[in-house]
Amino acid sequence: MNGEAVIRVSEIFGPTIQGEGVLIGEPTVFVRSGGCDYRCVWCDTLHAVDPAYREEWRPLGTDEIWRYVEALSGGQPLTVSLSGGNPAIQPFGPLIGRGRAAGYRFALETQGSVAKPWFADLSTLILSPKPPSSQMETDWAAFDACLAAAGSAPRTVLKIVVFDEADYAYAKDAGARYPHLSLFLQPGNPVGPAQTESSEVDLEANLGRMRWLVERTLEDGWFAPRILPQLHVLLWGNRKGV
Ligand SMILES: C[S@@+](CC[C@H](N)C(=O)[O-])C[C@H]1O[C@@H](n2cnc3c(N)ncnc32)[C@H](O)[C@@H]1O
Ligand SMILES: Nc1nc2[nH]cc(C(=O)O)c2c(=O)[nH]1
Ligand code: SF4
Numbered sequence: 001m002n003g004e005a006v007i008r009v010s011e012i013f014g015p016t017i018q019g020e021g022v023l024i025g026e027p028t029v030f031v032r033s034g035g036c037d038y039r040c041v042w043c044d045t046l047h048a049v050d051p052a053y054r055e056e057w058r059p060l061g062t063d064e065i066w067r068y069v070e071a072l073s074g075g076q077p078l079t080v081s082l083s084g085g086n087p088a089i090q091p092f093g094p095l096i097g098r099g100r101a102a103g104y105r106f107a108l109e110t111q112g113s114v115a116k117p118w119f120a121d122l123s124t125l126i127l128s129p130k131p132p133s134s135q136m137e138t139d140w141a142a143f144d145a146c147l148a149a150a151g152s153a154p155r156t157v158l159k160i161v162v163f164d165e166a167d168y169a170y171a172k173d174a175g176a177r178y179p180h181l182s183l184f185l186q187p188g189n190p191v192g193p194a195q196t197e198s199s200e201v202d203l204e205a206n207l208g209r210m211r212w213l214v215e216r217t218l219e220d221g222w223f224a225p226r227i228l229p230q231l232h233v234l235l236w237g238n239r240k241g242v
């Protein structure tokens with residue numbers, strides 16, 4: 001790998017459609033890195049978080065990852081979504097530079113705990129601070145550092161998962177803290193460790209939570225956020241690699 005940036009890759013897949021948030025429906029190739037500084041109790045991607053899956057994470061250099069992305073996209077520039085785990089703890093800067101030079105756009109999803117200067121090279125930065133139900137604490141100073149690192153070049157948006165009333169209150173506070181950022185709410189999909197490898201999903205329960213969130217927000221007269229389901233979960237359940 002000749003000293004080039006090495007990234008711990010959990011999976012590379014696509015093209016599929018982006019299932020969440022501001023880029024929903026957009027043809028996308030995903031690069032998912034392994035390892036996270038958080039451990040949300042309801043994380044739907046434990047195979048990229050739990051060190052028990054470490055053996056499955058492959059150290060790949062920028063060139064190798066780029067070859068996968070080019071092959072999957074048939075060499076047609078599209079949006080590459082960097083997710084994880086927390087992709088912010090990996091050296092993605094050179095890959096972004098490489099892809100941009102070929103006309104690709106990059107989006108990155110992160111909880112906002114670690115800032116990197118290369119955030120400024122993204123097209124879209126999706127900051128997803130974690131509400132109380134995750135059992136994680138938000139470090140707002142670290143979050144602000146992510147916003148500062150991105151600057152004004154990328155489109156930066158907020159995406160907050162809401163399971164319950166306390167999460168709703170957290171989302172409202174976060175929205176008030178950053179009134180200049182577009183805010184997306186996403187109902188929580190209850191997944192546990194036993195379910196990560198299965199595609200089973202309780203669609204009715206998921207849609208019920210979506211209905212509750214829409215009604216709660218509208219009854220409250222809070223018209224700032226957009227409320228979206230996880231489209232890929234509706235289509236394919238909790239399957240990996242879609
Ligand atoms: C798996 S995370 C990876 C990126 C980064 N660690 C983060 O959390 O933003 C991608 C997105 O999935 C969301 N997510 C994770 N588990 C979820 C669940 N059970 N229900 C709904 N959304 C979930 C996260 O909040 C985040 O917005
Ligand atoms: N289709 C699709 N859309 C997604 N949006 C965010 C995802 C993620 O797990 O980060 C994801 C994913 O895994 N698949
Ligand atoms: S921050 Fe993201 S990847 Fe990490 S545990 Fe939470 S939801 Fe999962």
Ligand SMILES: [Mg+2]
Nearest residue numbers: 044045083230
């Ligand atoms: Mg996911």
